[in-house]
Amino acid sequence: MLRNAQLVREEPHGRHRYYHLEPGPLVEVEDWLHPFEHYWRTRTRTRSLYELLDEESS
Template sequence: MPTVDVYSALANPVRRGLLEGLIDGPRPAGELAGAFSLSRPAVSEHLAVLKRAGLVHEEPRGRHRYYHLRPEPLAEVGDWLHPFEHYWRARMGALRDVLDEISDSDSDSDKADSGAS
């Protein structure tokens, strides 16, 4: 089975959702599948992609397969995203300033309206 790079694995929202479902600890495949409106085989395929990317590992327990999150490969993504953090902080700061300005403008307008009554 060929390996899958972490970025390709994370490109799909279902796979990101599966990883989020494993944040609090290992879960059986059936429980993970129940969180999606997909067939179990479709969810199994997504889990296989995550497994090939090294983001999860599978533990057989009797008839069930439990999946565990392997967060180490996500560090690569974090390292790659780090330089962009400054950009997004600046953008969010600019958005906050605009929203504060709009809020202040609305407050001034409300005060003027209540004074005219």
């Protein structure tokens, strides 16, 4: 699945296969997640985890 998604590169050596991470496609994911990361970092700095979980459960 990871190979089909081009997230890893396969390197066969005899009976063994070595897989190497291909970071290129992950850049798109990182770009998409960046606003969420900023949101959660800002939010968790100002409140404790307990307060956040309490708020989510209400």
